[in-house]
Amino acid sequence: MSERKEPKDLAATKWWGWGHPAVRYELARKPRALAFLAQRLGMREYRPLPPPDPAQVTLPASTLGHPALTAFRRLLGEERCRNDHAERLCHARGKSYPDLLALRGGTLAEAPDLVLYPREEGEVESLLELCERHDVAVVPYGGGTSVVGGVHPARGARGHVACLDLRLCDRLLALDPLSHTATFEAGILGPSLEQWLGQVGFTLGHFPQSFEYSTLGGWVATRSAGQHSLGYGRIEDLVVALGLTAPGGKITTPLAPARSCGPDLGGLVLGSEGTLGVITNVTLRLTPLPAEQRYLAWLFHSFDEAVAAAREVVQAGIHLAMLRVSDEPETEVMFELGGDGGTLSRRLYLSVGRGILALHRFTPGTSSMVLVGLEGSREEAGSAEAAVSRCFSRHAGFCLGASPGRSWAAERFHLPYLRDELLDQHLLVDTFETATTWSNLDRLYRGVRLAVETWFDRQGQGGLVTCHVSHLYRTGASLYFSVMTRQQDNPLAQWGEFKQTVSQAVVERGGVISHHHGIGLDHKPYLHLQPAERGVLGAVKRTLDPDGLMNPGKLLPTEEVAS
Numbered sequence: 001m002s003e004r005k006e007p008k009d010l011a012a013t014k015w016w017g018w019g020h021p022a023v024r025y026e027l028a029r030k031p032r033a034l035a036f037l038a039q040r041l042g043m044r045e046y047r048p049l050p051p052p053d054p055a056q057v058t059l060p061a062s063t064l065g066h067p068a069l070t071a072f073r074r075l076l077g078e079e080r081c082r083n084d085h086a087e088r089l090c091h092a093r094g095k096s097y098p099d100l101l102a103l104r105g106g107t108l109a110e111a112p113d114l115v116l117y118p119r120e121e122g123e124v125e126s127l128l129e130l131c132e133r134h135d136v137a138v139v140p141y142g143g144g145t146s147v148v149g150g151v152h153p154a155r156g157a158r159g160h161v162a163c164l165d166l167r168l169c170d171r172l173l174a175l176d177p178l179s180h181t182a183t184f185e186a187g188i189l190g191p192s193l194e195q196w197l198g199q200v201g202f203t204l205g206h207f208p209q210s211f212e213y214s215t216l217g218g219w220v221a222t223r224s225a226g227q228h229s230l231g232y233g234r235i236e237d238l239v240v241a242l243g244l245t246a247p248g249g250k251i252t253t254p255l256a257p258a259r260s261c262g263p264d265l266g267g268l269v270l271g272s273e274g275t276l277g278v279i280t281n282v283t284l285r286l287t288p289l290p291a292e293q294r295y296l297a298w299l300f301h302s303f304d305e306a307v308a309a310a311r312e313v314v315q316a317g318i319h320l321a322m323l324r325v326s327d328e329p330e331t332e333v334m335f336e337l338g339g340d341g342g343t344l345s346r347r348l349y350l351s352v353g354r355g356i357l358a359l360h361r362f363t364p365g366t367s368s369m370v371l372v373g374l375e376g377s378r379e380e381a382g383s384a385e386a387a388v389s390r391c392f393s394r395h396a397g398f399c400l401g402a403s404p405g406r407s408w409a410a411e412r413f414h415l416p417y418l419r420d421e422l423l424d425q426h427l428l429v430d431t432f433e434t435a436t437t438w439s440n441l442d443r444l445y446r447g448v449r450l451a452v453e454t455w456f457d458r459q460g461q462g463g464l465v466t467c468h469v470s471h472l473y474r475t476g477a478s479l480y481f482s483v484m485t486r487q488q489d490n491p492l493a494q495w496g497e498f499k500q501t502v503s504q505a506v507v508e509r510g511g512v513i514s515h516h517h518g519i520g521l522d523h524k525p526y527l528h529l530q531p532a533e534r535g536v537l538g539a540v541k542r543t544l545d546p547d548g549l550m551n552p553g554k555l556l557p558t559e560e561v562a563s
């Protein structure tokens, strides 16, 4: 697809925020949303800010001297081996709230010395050899959408650090329609991958909210979960085989639907977050494009009732592509933030009418919205809809029809742009997620919510905390929290306190520290491993990466790695 692609051919992205530099979330055109934010968060008069000037950001000087630079340039050429300010800045951080604070702050203490753009596996291998020879740590970089510090340019014990941007490795390597598999290079972005598959009548069905800017390799390296995980599975359910190139050698898992050949080495690579090597190719399980795709929304009288109904549907084995249960505050935010223009709640009000909702005792703030995605043949989607309707009716669910779901589907990749506008208005905006069994879900939800509200009280100002359940399993589900409050004088210290509060609340109440964002730097203190578990991971690391080149400081306990 892109044999001759250069870095300049890659889609431009905002270094200071989300997505395409020319796209904004038009908050100024949403008076209802602005009034809500003013009332609930004390957001003063809204003034959109111009983009920050990259020339005003100070980076530490690149430490890589000429002999090394010449060696890298000999291999890749100048265009694909960069140490200019713009490239180093674009690759200096991921997309977490503290990343964006740092980027907007004007001075970065750490930045990659070099940004490298390999085009194929052979070049990755040669680059790792060069990095080893010239004492350069390597940060594998897909779309850079990590929200846990996964692409932070730490050099560890090495003298320099290079960012290995893999987005030029984006070819379709093999397609086997009979077996429903396709093999791609790992740097391919979500839209290109789906475009390839769509042309031959298939889909992967993996749609994280970061879909437009994240890569296949990044999904595999973080054990990502897409919005349709209920129907298609998480990324690890979709991987049939993969290849990893590491300083210490290669891992190539066999291309077979299943095997009984000892422990699964592919399972070690999944979620390895760039700390073991570079994922270079992945064979994926495909699904024929569904003939029918529709979304429906329901309202329930409480989050508890909606969660109970959702659990019943999932445990009954009714085939759905997606299901999302918003708690009462999130349902209210969806009404209020979507209340202007042709968006979700506007359509909701138009199609159903406030009066009818009030008649059924559904009021914003006390109701819980459920979105359901149905896919398959017309008959399959129809019978799933009938089964869901029967179950939801038993829980007094009220069907709002297709409009809210259609709006959600149309806007789902646009919402991340809103965070940039809110940051401009000096709001702390962050999300975190966890998972637990059904029997512990309520305890975890209430405990975490209480911890956030207590933290609001401690800092002497209010805020908003919302939650949804969006990845469901027969045995349990994930909880995804969003938090907004006003920034204080030292926003990074404020965030540090917030992160510690919520992470402790999650693990103390039996939640996992991450369901799909990964560990990176930010979750490392909360990944509690037994000594033997640390030992196993350390031994794998030392085998594949004996000199500690790969993504220093992330995921793995430092002392085990070194010993």
Ligand SMILES: Cc1cc2nc3c(=O)[nH]c(=O)nc-3n(C[C@H](O)[C@H](O)[C@H](O)COP(=O)(O)OP(=O)(O)OC[C@H]3O[C@@H](n4cnc5c(N)ncnc54)[C@H](O)[C@@H]3O)c2cc1C
Binding pocket: 018, 094, 095, 096, 139, 140, 141, 142, 143, 144, 145, 146, 147, 150, 151, 166, 186, 187, 207, 208, 209, 210, 213, 214, 215, 216, 217, 218, 219, 220, 221, 222, 223, 224, 225, 226, 227, 272, 273, 274, 275, 277, 278, 279, 280, 416, 516, 517, 518, 551, 554
């Ligand atoms: C607005 C927004 C929405 C998001 N929504 C979701 C969501 O719905 N579901 C979800 O799961 N996540 C989500 N995320 C988190 C993030 O998009 C995922 O973690 C994604 O999988 C990262 O992919 P990436 O290509 O951007 O990887 P990067 O951010 O570039 O890297 C992530 C980690 O993987 C490593 N890595 C990347 N490529 C390779 C490779 N080829 N080989 C080895 N290691 C590699 C990196 O070193 C790093 O440790 C979201 C993030 C944002 C900012």
